[in-house]
Amino acid sequence: MLGFGIVCAAGLLAALSMTWVIVNVVDEDEDLHLWIPAPVLLAQVVAGIADPPEIHEKLPFEPKHLRAAAAAIRELENAGDSELVRVESKDETVVIRKSGARIEVEVDNRNERVRVHAPLRQVREFLENHPDEPLEPASLFRLARSLPSGPLVEVTEPGQYVSIRIW
Amino acid sequence: MLNRSKAALAAAVLALTLSNSAAALQAQESPWIHVEVIDSGDKAEKVNVNVPLALAQVALDALPEDITGKITSKFQEKGIKLADLRKLWAELKNSGDAEFVKVESEEETVRVSRAGQLIQVRVEDRKGDAPEQVRVDIPVDVVDALLSGEGEELNLRAAIQQLSGRRGDIVNVTDAKSKVASGSTLAARTRGPIPCSSVSCLASASSARRACSPRSR
Numbered sequence: 001m002l003g004f005g006i007v008c009a010a011g012l013l014a015a016l017s018m019t020w021v022i023v024n025v026v027d028e029d030e031d032l033h034l035w036i037p038a039p040v041l042l043a044q045v046v047a048g049i050a051d052p053p054e055i056h057e058k059l060p061f062e063p064k065h066l067r068a069a070a071a072a073i074r075e076l077e078n079a080g081d082s083e084l085v086r087v088e089s090k091d092e093t094v095v096i097r098k099s100g101a102r103i104e105v106e107v108d109n110r111n112e113r114v115r116v117h118a119p120l121r122q123v124r125e126f127l128e129n130h131p132d133e134p135l136e137p138a139s140l141f142r143l144a145r146s147l148p149s150g151p152l153v154e155v156t157e158p159g160q161y162v163s164i165r166i167w
Numbered sequence: 168m169l170n171r172s173k174a175a176l177a178a179a180v181l182a183l184t185l186s187n188s189a190a191a192l193q194a195q196e197s198p199w200i201h202v203e204v205i206d207s208g209d210k211a212e213k214v215n216v217n218v219p220l221a222l223a224q225v226a227l228d229a230l231p232e233d234i235t236g237k238i239t240s241k242f243q244e245k246g247i248k249l250a251d252l253r254k255l256w257a258e259l260k261n262s263g264d265a266e267f268v269k270v271e272s273e274e275e276t277v278r279v280s281r282a283g284q285l286i287q288v289r290v291e292d293r294k295g296d297a298p299e300q301v302r303v304d305i306p307v308d309v310v311d312a313l314l315s316g317e318g319e320e321l322n323l324r325a326a327i328q329q330l331s332g333r334r335g336d337i338v339n340v341t342d343a344k345s346k347v348a349s350g351s352t353l354a355a356r357t358r359g360p361i362p363c364s365s366v367s368c369l370a371s372a373s374s375a376r377r378a379c380s381p382r383s384r
Contacts, residue, residue: 064230067229075221075222083217088212089213090210
């Protein structure tokens with residue numbers, strides 16, 4: 001009995017120490033509320049076992065561009081908090097700003113509100129650590145596992161809300 | 168003994184505060200490039216892009232052939248040799264304040280002149296119903312640096328380095344479709360960062376614009 005308890009506690013501890021991705025979907029029209037927590041490692045293992053060809057399709061980024069992106073992110077990390085881009089039109093406002101260790105993207109229009117919170121350091125380290133490997137969707141699991149806790153994406157539409165959060 | 172400890176602690180706190188202030192001041196003073204496009208036509212669109220100048224330097228270091236190759240090919244398309252440009256510049260840069268070029272026609276006026284440490288290019292295009300004004304102010308040192316390369320290559324890296332010491336407008340393009348206030352404007356200037364406190368920037372778009380851009384107005 002004690003052994004079972006220890007195994008359960010160890011399992012719980014291991015699960016808690018993993019990076020989890022939590023997908024939250026609320027659809028008021030369909031009266032639907034989905035809350036899906038999943039360890040990124042588990043998703044990576046499942047994807048590895050199923051191994052669909054799509055996750056090995058090369059993403060269209062050349063290594064030199066990825067290196068440039070990593071260097072640019074490093075500069076942004078060193079810069080102070082600032083508004084980097086603002087596009088205002090009659091229908092839509094798009095703002096990209098550096099806020100602390102993240103890049104925040106905000107898109108607001110009549111029907112949609114989008115918020116993206118991208119951590120700078122983890123993305124930069126991911127790009128720096130795989131400088132010459134071709135980037136493919138499967139390699140993004142590694143990035144996901146390194147992400148800090150917090151919201152990643154939030155999309156709000158009339159009657160609908162979708163969020164992806166790392167925990 | 169206690170007083171000495173207090174004094175040492177106070178000195179340490181003062182040193183830390185000063186070093187933090189110096190770092191903050193350096194961050195504030197590091198040059199940024201600001202691009203502002205205002206289109207008050209049908210689209211009524213405003214675009215602001217603000218990036219540290221260091222980012223441009225990084226892009227140049229990482230993608231030198233991509234960027235310089237495109238510029239060089241533009242010169243070649245127009246039949247301009249950089250060697251000739253360098254010779255011309257060597258003659259002009261010591262001439263003092265003067266108007267180098269003035270082309271006037273019914274539809275267009277183009278002026279290139281030197282005023283102090285600036286090379287000024289002014290283009291007034293009166294063609295059609297959308298008159299356009301272009302104002303380019305390039306510091307002499309930047310032109311010098313740009314042409315300090317060899318062969319058919321511009322030295323963009325050196326030019327950006329020189330640009331980092333400048334604050335103010337570099338390019339200003341105004342394109343008006345009518346004499347009323349509608350039109351589009353593009354301006355690029357170097358300045359410090361646009362500070363953005365998270366609280367003020369969470370305010371509404373228009374108020375955030377004011378709150379976040381105290382130095383850009």
